[in-house]
Amino acid sequence: MGDSSVTESSKSSGGGGGGGGGSEASRIGDVKQWLAHEFGQAGKEVPQFEYTPRSVAYLHNLATLSQAKTQASKILASDFRLKAAEYRSQSARIREILEHVGLAQEGLPSNVVGSVQVLANVANLLNIRDTELSSFLVAMGDISLxxxxxxxxxxxxxxxxxxxxxxxxxxxxxxxxxxxxxAQLEDDIAPCEAQMENWKTNLAVMAAKERQYLQQCANYKAMLNRVGYTPEI
Known part of the structure; x- marks a missing residue:
């Protein structure tokens, strides 16, 4: 189901290019091989799905990245194994030298072994590779700085x-x-509002008085006009 769909898609989109179909088939083969290897390591079968150009491209990129990381991990693991072997060989050689000069760990007093362990721990803490006095002084100077x-x-x-x-x-x-x-302003709100209400009342009274006086003035003027009194007399 998956291979035929990819083949038909590549034929319809490629326009007769044989190289593109071969490349697509090669990518599908790489993807199938990678999936079989990965699922085989997990003891499972590869699930059935449709190999579309998009899924093939995604899985091919994923396989390429996975294989590159796997290869890098193998190189690092090989390097670590080589270094571990070198360290074991060097440790055996140093142990042999110490035994020849009578400084084997088994023959040293417990206080000497403890002092050496403390010295080694301090060296590891200071990140120095030897126990030379100059190295300790340089490390201590760096810590002081x-x-x-x-x-x-x-x-x-x-x-x-x-x-x-x-x-x-x-x-x-x-x-x-x-x-x-x-708080003081809030306390002053009530008295100020009462005073404002009083002023409003007084203003209303004064406005009423003003209208009353104006009306009386108009009435007096009309009365004087009726009796023939004018301001020029």
Missing amino acids: RKTGVEEKRAKVQKESKVLLDYTRKAIARLTYLKRTL
């Missing part, structure tokens, strides 16, 4: 933290002042 750098950074951070703490305290004090002012 790092310690100085860390202390300088810590002092800088503490200074910045102090400045931020001062700003925070000032901000809290300002916030407290603003809250107190807001």
Whole structure:
């Protein structure tokens, strides 16, 4: 089912190019071989699915990447095995030398063995490959420089933290002042509203009085006009 669909698709899209069909068939073969190998290692059968150009391209890229990573892992594993063999050989040679000079671990006092182990642990901690005094001094100097750098950074951070703490305290004090002012203003709202209502009432009364006085003035003018009184007299 899968091979025929891919073949028909490649024929219809290739337009008669024999090289494209051969390349597609080769890619399908590589994909099938890779799937059979991977599922075979897991003790499972390859599931049935349709080999479309898109799935073949995706699986072929995945297979290529997987094979490249597998090859790289094999190279690394081989290198690690070679190094392990070299380390074992070197360890055996050093052990033999120590035994010849009477410094085998089994023949050393427990305090000497403990001191050597401490020395080795310190060397590993300092990331040095030998136990020469110069190597320890260089490593200790490097640690001292790092310690100085860390202390300088810590002092800088503490200074910045102090400045931020001062700003925070000032901000809290300002916030407290603003809250107190807001509370005072809220307390003054009721008296101010009462006073404003009183002013509104007075304004209404004064406006009514104004209209009354204007009406009376108009009435007086009309009365004077009827009796023939004018301002020029």
